[in-house]
Amino acid sequence: MLARKQDNNVTSINVDRAKTAIADFTPRARCYDRYIRPVSHKKLAQGIFDVAKVSKEDRILDIACGTGFVLKYLPPKTYKCGADLCRAMLRNVPTWTDAHKVQAHACALPFHDVSFDVITCIGAINIFDDDELHQVLTEVVRVLKEEGRFIVNVPAFSTPTICDYLLYPFIYPFVKSYNRFLSTISGSNVTIKYYKRDINTVTKIFIGHFDEVKAFTRNDIYRRGMGVKSGFGIVVGNK
Ligand SMILES: C[S@@+](CC[C@H](N)C(=O)[O-])C[C@H]1O[C@@H](n2cnc3c(N)ncnc32)[C@H](O)[C@@H]1O
Incomplete structure (x- = not known):
């Protein structure tokens, strides 16, 4: 365990888990944007910006930013910063995003107190x-x-529509094999554990940290899961 002194708090980092994350995501980085995800990226990003009431004046930090999914859709003039543990993922954030890129562990953010208006963490909260x-x-x-x-x-939780039932058996196996193929050719082997926390569990955890917590389900943000019963929500903590 490493310890970092930060004001009066000491943050400890589990080095073995950090090494696993880097080993998992480094080979994935170059193919990462070719994986098919069960979501319209643009719509998810827009949903996030709407619920966060993002404006051009905001300073935005994306934690575990990967190859810059959120950063790519932010308005061009906003101040944006992507932080990720894996240097290979950061290297693939396009330069046209104008984002500042910082290699950092999410448990020890190398930023001053009260620096950002909006912070996002997409596809990564259940890695911790x-x-x-x-x-x-x-x-x-x-x-x-x-x-x-x-x-x-x-x-x-989401209520499947008739279309989900009809399309699922045809699309899902194809997407799975295509993504498995990409993992094989990139030599990536994801071993890091993803925790099974759903929207209710995460909402309860947020309540202990934020003044106000709101949860939105897929109907609010239009994110469709590829699995018949899968869906995604968004949890917002307001300070
Ligand atoms: C599933 S990807 C999501 C990337 C991006 N947010 C997206 O939606 O495309 C998870 C990301 O979390 C990063 N990561 C894993 N553990 C981390 C940690 N402890 N601190 C910061 N980033 C971490 C990985 O390097 C990877 O880029």
Whole structure:
């Protein structure tokens, strides 16, 4: 375990888990944007920006930004920063996004207190174990400005439509084999554990850290899961 002194708090980082994350995502980085995801990227990004009430004046941090999914859709003039543990993923954030890129562990964010209006963490909140998640939220609250918003996406129960039932058997096996093929050719082997926290669990955890917490399900944000019963929600913590 490493310890980092930060004001009066000591943040400890589980080095083995950090090494696993880097080993998992480094080979994936060059193919990452070719994986098919069960979502319209643009619509998800727009949903996130709407619920976070993102404006051009906001300073935005994307934690575990990967190859810059959120950063790519932010308005061009906004101040944006992507933080990720894996340097190979950061290298693939396009330069045209104008984003500042920082290699950092989410439990020890290298930013001053009260620096950002909006912080996002997409597709990554369930990578953190319970201890890490509490540290991440403590760090987020520290670097968020007064009235700042923190937004994550999480699995949420959704009611399947008839179209989901009809399309699922045809599309899902194809997507799975295509993504498996990409993993094989990139030599990536994802071993990091994803925790099974749904929207209710994450909402309860957020309540312990933020003044106000709101949860949105897929109907609010239009994110369709590829599995018949899968869906995604968004949880927003307001400071
Ligand atoms: C599933 S990807 C999501 C990337 C991006 N947010 C997206 O939606 O495309 C998870 C990302 O989390 C990063 N990551 C894993 N553990 C991390 C940690 N402890 N601190 C910061 N980033 C981490 C990985 O390097 C990877 O880029």
